[in-house]
Amino acid sequence: MYLGIDLGGTNIAVGLVDNECHIIKKDSVPTGRKRPFEEIMRDMANLCRKVMAEAGAKDEDIKSIGVGSPGTPDVLKKEIIFASSMPTFRNAPIEKELWKHLPNVPVYVENDANAAAYGEVIAGAAAEYSDAVVVTLGTGIGGGIILNKKIYAGFNHAGSEIGHKVIVLDGIECECGRHGCWEMYASASALIRQTAEAAKKHPESIINEIIGNNKENIDGKTAFDAARCGDETAKKVVKRYIEYLGTGIVDIVNVLQPEAIVIGGGISKEGDNLLNPLNEYVNNFGYGINVAKPKIIIAKLGNDAGIIGAAMLCQQI
Amino acid sequence: MYLGIDLGGTNIAVGLVDNECHIIKKDSVPTGRKRPFEEIMRDMANLCRKVMAEAGAKDEDIKSIGVGSPGTPDVLKKEIIFASSMPTFRNAPIEKELWKHLPNVPVYVENDANAAAYGEVIAGAAAEYSDAVVVTLGTGIGGGIILNKKIYAGFNHAGSEIGHKVIVLDGIECECGRHGCWEMYASASALIRQTAEAAKKHPESIINEIIGNNKENIDGKTAFDAARCGDETAKKVVKRYIEYLGTGIVDIVNVLQPEAIVIGGGISKEGDNLLNPLNEYVNNFGYGINVAKPKIIIAKLGNDAGIIGAAMLCQQI
Numbered sequence: 001m002y003l004g005i006d007l008g009g010t011n012i013a014v015g016l017v018d019n020e021c022h023i024i025k026k027d028s029v030p031t032g033r034k035r036p037f038e039e040i041m042r043d044m045a046n047l048c049r050k051v052m053a054e055a056g057a058k059d060e061d062i063k064s065i066g067v068g069s070p071g072t073p074d075v076l077k078k079e080i081i082f083a084s085s086m087p088t089f090r091n092a093p094i095e096k097e098l099w100k101h102l103p104n105v106p107v108y109v110e111n112d113a114n115a116a117a118y119g120e121v122i123a124g125a126a127a128e129y130s131d132a133v134v135v136t137l138g139t140g141i142g143g144g145i146i147l148n149k150k151i152y153a154g155f156n157h158a159g160s161e162i163g164h165k166v167i168v169l170d171g172i173e174c175e176c177g178r179h180g181c182w183e184m185y186a187s188a189s190a191l192i193r194q195t196a197e198a199a200k201k202h203p204e205s206i207i208n209e210i211i212g213n214n215k216e217n218i219d220g221k222t223a224f225d226a227a228r229c230g231d232e233t234a235k236k237v238v239k240r241y242i243e244y245l246g247t248g249i250v251d252i253v254n255v256l257q258p259e260a261i262v263i264g265g266g267i268s269k270e271g272d273n274l275l276n277p278l279n280e281y282v283n284n285f286g287y288g289i290n291v292a293k294p295k296i297i298i299a300k301l302g303n304d305a306g307i308i309g310a311a312m313l314c315q316q317i
Numbered sequence: 318m319y320l321g322i323d324l325g326g327t328n329i330a331v332g333l334v335d336n337e338c339h340i341i342k343k344d345s346v347p348t349g350r351k352r353p354f355e356e357i358m359r360d361m362a363n364l365c366r367k368v369m370a371e372a373g374a375k376d377e378d379i380k381s382i383g384v385g386s387p388g389t390p391d392v393l394k395k396e397i398i399f400a401s402s403m404p405t406f407r408n409a410p411i412e413k414e415l416w417k418h419l420p421n422v423p424v425y426v427e428n429d430a431n432a433a434a435y436g437e438v439i440a441g442a443a444a445e446y447s448d449a450v451v452v453t454l455g456t457g458i459g460g461g462i463i464l465n466k467k468i469y470a471g472f473n474h475a476g477s478e479i480g481h482k483v484i485v486l487d488g489i490e491c492e493c494g495r496h497g498c499w500e501m502y503a504s505a506s507a508l509i510r511q512t513a514e515a516a517k518k519h520p521e522s523i524i525n526e527i528i529g530n531n532k533e534n535i536d537g538k539t540a541f542d543a544a545r546c547g548d549e550t551a552k553k554v555v556k557r558y559i560e561y562l563g564t565g566i567v568d569i570v571n572v573l574q575p576e577a578i579v580i581g582g583g584i585s586k587e588g589d590n591l592l593n594p595l596n597e598y599v600n601n602f603g604y605g606i607n608v609a610k611p612k613i614i615i616a617k618l619g620n621d622a623g624i625i626g627a628a629m630l631c632q633q634i
Contacts, residue, residue, distance in 0.1 A: 072605055072606075072607070072608050081607050081608060082605075082606045082607045082608070084606070090607075091607075130472075131471070131472055143572075145572075147464075147469075152464075153574065154448070154573055154574020154575060154611075155447075155448055155574055155575065155576040155609070155611070156574050156605070156608045156609045156610075157574075157608075158574050158604065158605040158608045159571070159572060159573050159574035160572060161571040161572065161604045161605075162571075162572055164571045164604045165482070165567075165568035165571055165572060166484050166564050166567075166568060167483050167484070167486050168485070168486045169484050169485045169488075169502075169560075169561075169564060171486075176602075176604055177601070177602055178567070178602050185486075243486075244486075247483050247486060250482075250483075250495070251482035251483060251568075254476070254478040254479075254481045254482055255460075255462075255476060255477060255478065255479055255482060255572070256471055256476055257470065257471020257472055257473050257474075257475050257476035258471060258472065259472040284494070285493075285494055285495050287475065287478045287481045287493055288389060288399075288473070288475040288478075289389075289399045289401070290389070290398050290399045290407075290408075291389050291398060291399070291473045291474075291475045292472070292473045293473075294471075294472070
């Protein structure tokens with residue numbers, strides 16, 4: 001059995017995973033992300049022990065522990081070099097610290113988005129493909145590039161930051177320091193902002209009714225819901241959002257031509273309402289004549305992707 | 318010895334290449350790109366024979382022939398599926414046709430930009446790197462992605478079209494059907510257009526003097542030359558061009574993080590005048606803190622890259 005850990009800014013999730021990539025047992029605790037690195041790691045190790053105990057697993061049953069963490073990993077040193085959301089993770093020795101509590105179990109360290117993408121490709125929506133790019137629409141846009149069933153992240157393991165490619169030169173300022181990054185237009189947060197702006201500008205729009213005139217109630221589903229009611233304002237928001245999303249997807253198609261592009265995050269629950277216009281966009285604008293196009297599919301594992309992907313990092317080597 | 322063929326819309330270039338990637342002998346003939354496929358291939362084969370004869374090489378000395386051609390190859394079938402600049406190349410059986418003239422020599426078929434990128438990585442500017450992205454600034458922007466010393470082009474071998482990722486949403490229309498593609502802003506043609514526009518708008522600019530008031534004389538060097546003379550208009554053109562170029566380069570950095578990015582094409586002759594501001598831009602805007610940055614370097618082999626890369630395609634297998 002394998003332990004897979006999905007470390008997030010909010011929660012630490014731990015899962016015990018079997019050889020068939022099934023989660024036998026899982027649990028989570030709050031991260032308390034600003035606490036000292038050692039405290040966070042201690043809680044992580046304690047949660048591993050708890051999950052193991054509940055499943056009746058002994059130390060010798062655990063073949064490896066995989067940790068998906070925010071930030072840039074040093075996969076050889078088993079460290080996190082830097083993570084903007086985890087202020088105490090600076091050249092943070094994950095393996096060394098875990099070994100204080102769970103000695104000598106092989107440890108693998110990976111970026112959390114990469115681990116989740118890996119999960120989708122080995123056991124989720126893209127299980128039948130060797131190469132895939134996973135695009136997760138959340139606060140930002142997370143990305144993972146899997147080539148030949150292995151994580152690709154460049155020579156410094158800091159790559160696959162697909163949310164931080166510019167689609168609008170001199171556009172909206174991004175936290176990364178650039179202007180016009182894709183995630184400023186096509187993330188779930190961006191869609192929420194676009195929906196709020198449209199609702200304010202069009203008091204007659206059904207959007208305002210759906211949200212009880214409280215913009216705090218807007219989520220990634222609101223514009224799609226209002227569009228389904230026939231609301232013209234919402235239809236325009238959705239149409240433009242598909243253009244923003246499609247622009248970045250076609251960029252991925254033209255440069256990487258992966259077998260599959262997997263869309264994850266809350267907005268992906270729209271299913272065909274999202275896929276159909278997106279496929280149309282990609283077919284219209286993707287480069288290449290007379291060649292097969294990548295399949296665009298919806299992620300399957302949700303939050304479990306990070307746990308399963310982390311647990312199975314040992315299989316990459 | 319190996320035969321490497323760089324098939325272009327203007328010329329067919331053939332080179333005889335030794336084990337150390339040196340060109341022993343090379344020659345070229347006009348392509349006549351609109352002629353029947355069989356005629357073009359016959360001329361290509363005849364040129365191979367001529368180069369071989371001049372170098373005293375016999376049939377049994379030739380280990381393989383590699384063909385870098387415009388368009389999308391089927392590397393297994395040794396065909397070109399489609400090439401917009403070669404109207405008679407439609408599922409064109411390169412190997413079959415070459416074998417009519419040069420029987421049974423192993424044939425490899427590749428996209429011309431990929432073959433040239435491969436040449437730079439095995440024998441040129443990026444010889445010391447395993448992974449590199451080659452960016453060629455010409456009429457458009459050609460790209461080649463080399464990972465672990467092999468050409469990466471996606472599952473359908475149509476990838477690495479880096480010139481066709483959008484940096485200006487709803488921007489200038491591109492031949493590919495999209496608007497705002499990188500090559501519409503950062504190719505040599507784009508710089509020439511930007512220089513012409515600035516010269517027209519600023520009659521006092523030295524640019525007009527340099528080109529003898531004839532915009533036909535503008536090339537990719539003009540703005541750099543005028544900027545070196547202290548011309549403010551030209552300085553602004555160059556500064557903005559670096560922003561256009563840097564935007565796409567940073568996109569490549571953030572997504573792929575290759576060890577090296579190789580800049581080719583006429584503009585790359587500016588050397589440090591191009592590299593210094595470009596490196597500054599990438600250092601300012603590239604994603605990732607405390608991680609190594611890709612090296613940006615100038616291509617070395619010029620037009621020979623395509624011949625050498627094509628000749629050595631056999632080494633990829």
